[in-house]
Amino acid sequence: MKHNLDKLSAIFNRYPQNRESLIAVLQDIQKEYHYLPEEALQATAKTLDVPLSKVFSVATFYNAFSHYPRGEKIIRICVGTTCHIRGAHLVQEQLENRLNIKAGSTTKDLKYTLETVNCVGACSQAPVVIVNNKYYGHVKVSDAKKLLRSK
Amino acid sequence: MVNLTINGRIVQAKEGEMLLTVLRREKIDVPALCHHEAVEPFGACRLCTVEITKEDWNGYSNYVTSCLYPVEEGLIVSTHSPKVNELRKTILDLFLARHPNSPEIRQLAADYGVFKTSYETVVDGNNCILCAICTRICDTMGFHAISTVGRGHGKEVAPPLHQVPPDCVGCLACALNCPTHYIEYTFDNNYLTIWDKKFELMVCSRCGKKTITKEFAEYLSKHRDIPFSYFEICDECHRKELAATMGQITSWEREA
Incomplete structure (x- = not known):
């Protein structure tokens, strides 16, 4: 599924772009899209300079994050x-x-x-x-x- | 330097050293599955648990994972006391329930007299004990290609997004260091496949033997400052060549 990922850069700009911001950024993405789109995880890894595997590890650890689109x-x-x-x-x-x-x-x-x-x-x-x-x-x-x- | 007593013997150790490191140096056989010199101690498998006490503890003792316990002056350690053995037996019993088909686990359990688990066996289990040696080693190697995914019962080791890992170079460090040989890889002619990713192997330009993957060679040459041409020749041929090089150097020295 394709997403309008324009809002991502606004989310990234709210926080210092380092690994400490990872969870805060993921929370904001979850709030915006009601789940974590793959493209968003990839963009997060790139922007915060955190390996994609680590982003995925954190994103799958917390139940607050969803990996499938959710309803309104x-x-x-x-x-x-x-x-x-x-x-x-x-x-x-x-x-x-x-x-x-x-x-x-x-x-x-x-x-x-x-x-x-x-x-x-x-x-x-x-x-x-x-x-x-x-x-x-x-x-x-x-x-x-x-x-x-x-x- | 600190002095400690291990199984009745006085042993010296460096300050800040972990207990397991000292035990291994003293050739004391303490089992451990999640320990690897290349990575930080982790304390996942609990098998290296030992009993510790001190003279002023009034006979009280404590059980600690030796891989995570820094040595202390006056520490009295028992690695195979009846209670430690009992503890280890229980841990192995639990391991056996979850990984009944792992030859490594079965052997280790048998060493401690556990031949059949007293718990309910996990039917659709696998041989991954979640020691995370693979993911930690991958991080140490600098690839960060795999990680643990999920938590609790569903926790597993997997590439990001459950897709072919983009950062994997096929170095095999994960598979070769897996204590239960759970991570699968296959060699097929000139190709290596691991984590569903297919890599072309380098071929020695002298003898035609297959060596490491092209991606691994590229990584080493880029990040470890080794000329790429070094990887075009296999280790054996390098050594053969070394004799010729040394002969050359000796003759130059003789001339000079």
């Missing part, structure tokens, strides 16, 4: 113990069916990414679904449509 809307279903007992898997099933993807993947039109998360510490609100960092508690299967439409 990131839906995370909590499947921790409490949410599981209160039917998280049913909500998951419903969302998977509606989006026609499995948890852990992204729709072809790059609109939605569906993920599971093990616990978000909001067990009293179980089952919990998080849409773009907004928390929804006591979610019912019939709420799926509403969740997908939510901003």
Whole structure:
């Protein structure tokens, strides 16, 4: 996939161009593109003068970095113990069916990414679904449509 | 200089030296899989664990990885005490569970009396023990072609982006120093293939023997200031030539 990498130079210019800036730069790239495109990793290695293998090593170490394109809307279903007992898997099933993807993947039109998360510490609100960092508690299967439409 | 006692024997060592270095010098057989003189100590395999104590420790002792422990004055070291052997046995037991098919691991485990793991065997495992000798040596060589990728259960050694490594020159330092011979490479006529990258081998202009890869020769000549023509002749032919050169020098000296 081709990307408009114009924004990269702006990101690079925010930090001193050395290896200490690596994680900060990768975080900003992740924020901008919602994942780390290959070309961006290559450009980072070149600009910061860090071997590509090291950039890749760091980029794959942290879960905060994604290596595949992610959707505009990131839906995370909590499947921790409490949410599981209160039917998280049913909500998951419903969302998977509606989006026609499995948890852990992204729709072809790059609109939605569906993920599971093990616990978000909001067990009293179980089952919990998080849409773009907004928390929804006591979610019912019939709420799926509403969740997908939510901003 | 510091004085320490190893297995009841008084040994002298240089300040700042790591314990394992001293043990190896004293020809004491302590197993280690992640240790290599060319790279910094790493402490990954835990096999070089030894028991240490001091006179004023009131009988208490500690277990440390000798590769990462700098020598100290008055240190009392036991390399094969019952507890150390027990510890090493457990480590090898775990190694055996994860790499049941590695001949090197099996041999080492057998040396310590572990023939079958007491843990659940990893079925789809491989022989990579993640000691990172390969990646560290690659860094030392100056290529930085491979690195560890991911973490936890999924951690592995791989080229960047899981693609053919652009910085690899086929020096084979990773594969030849791998303690479990996990890194595969093949020689096929004039070609060497490693990390899915195919390299053309140099051919000795005298005897036709294959030597190092062209990329490696180019790197050495560029970064180590060795004329490229040096690599066009194999080591053996260089030595043969040396006799002729020395003869020439002797005759010049005689004339002068």
